[in-house]
Amino acid sequence: SAVISQKPSRDICQRGTSLTIQCQVDSQVTMMFWYRQQPGQSLTLIATANQGSEATYESGFVIDKFPISRPNLTFSTLTVSNMSPEDSSIYLCSVASRANTGELFFGEGSRLTVL
Amino acid sequence: AQSVAQPEDQVNVAEGNPLTVKCTYSVSGNPYLFWYVQYPNRGLQFLLKYITGDNLVKGSYGFEAEFNKSQTSFHLKKPSALVSDSALYFCAVRDKGYQKVTFGTGTKLQVIP
Numbered sequence: 001s002a003v004i005s006q007k008p009s010r011d012i013c014q015r016g017t018s019l020t021i022q023c024q025v026d027s028q029v030t031m032m033f034w035y036r037q038q039p040g041q042s043l044t045l046i047a048t049a050n051q052g053s054e055a056t057y058e059s060g061f062v063i064d065k066f067p068i069s070r071p072n073l074t075f076s077t078l079t080v081s082n083m084s085p086e087d088s089s090i091y092l093c094s095v096a097s098r099a100n101t102g103e104l105f106f107g108e109g110s111r112l113t114v115l
Numbered sequence: 116a117q118s119v120a121q122p123e124d125q126v127n128v129a130e131g132n133p134l135t136v137k138c139t140y141s142v143s144g145n146p147y148l149f150w151y152v153q154y155p156n157r158g159l160q161f162l163l164k165y166i167t168g169d170n171l172v173k174g175s176y177g178f179e180a181e182f183n184k185s186q187t188s189f190h191l192k193k194p195s196a197l198v199s200d201s202a203l204y205f206c207a208v209r210d211k212g213y214q215k216v217t218f219g220t221g222t223k224l225q226v227i228p
Contacts (some may be wrong), residue, residue, distance in 0.1 A: 001161075031214075042205065043159070043218045092158055101166050102147040102209040104216060106158035 002027055002095050006107035013114050018081045021110045023093030028073035033104065034066070037090040046091075049076045083114045117142045119208050119219035127225045128196045136191040136222045138206030145211040148189040150180055153203040153221075162204075165189060176200070196226045 003026040013019050023032065034046040046066055047055040055068040069077045080087050093107040118141045128134045140146055150162040163174025165182045173179045180191045191204060206219040 004158075006158075042220045045215065048214075094159075101164065102216060103149055103161045103164050104151075104159075105161060106151075108158040111156070 002105045004107035010111040020079045023076045025074045029095045032076045033094045034078045035092040085114045088114045117210050117217050121219035121222045125223040134193050134196045138189045140208040142210040147209040149207040150191050151205045198226045201226045
């Protein structure tokens with residue numbers, strides 16, 4: 001397993017502002033994943049972040065809205081830009097098992113509320 | 116395409132009784148199947164997985180799940196529910212030849228004292 005630390009754990013933001021979420025892993029990993037969990041809903045993959053290359057975004061998510069950095073093998077950031085109330089969600093960072101059998105390990109999540 | 120269905124939004128069970136949380140899946144190839152649990156205001160925790168082999172897999176906190184290929188199901192079970200098992204449970208699937216994991220909509224388990 002991996003220990004994943006996210007911050008902030010929660011924040012209240014004003015419409016039109018941007019917020020950057022940080023994710024730190026206790027071991028080197030190739031891929032890091034960013035998920036969104038909207039209130040009462042399941043997890044939706046936003047993008048996959050590989051070190052040394054641009055993130056790969058899922059359908060419905062764009063780099064201008066959710067820019068991602070991956071400066072090294074243990075750290076990534078997700079920025080939620082120009083926020084609106086619809087962006088109020090829990091944002092989760094995760095990494096895959098080293099055995100490549102698919103299970104994911106998650107951070108505690110960052111709960112954003114946009115007013 | 117791959118998908119997961121959790122037909123029950125909520126399951127209520129009395130403490131000490133057996134519990135089942137249902138999950139069915141669809142993949143084009145061989146599935147990797149997972150269960151996760153989410154406690155209030157927490158991230159997701161991995162419970163168990165099916166990759167290959169024995170259809171009955173055991174995981175954390177006394178949970179187990181049975182892979183049924185003919186019914187494309189992977190139901191989560193526990194012989195005796197605890198109040199502390201009350202949480203949100205997610206089933207997930209990954210096609211063996213595909214990197215992306217797809218999550219179900221989640222089932223809220225309420226164990227009644």
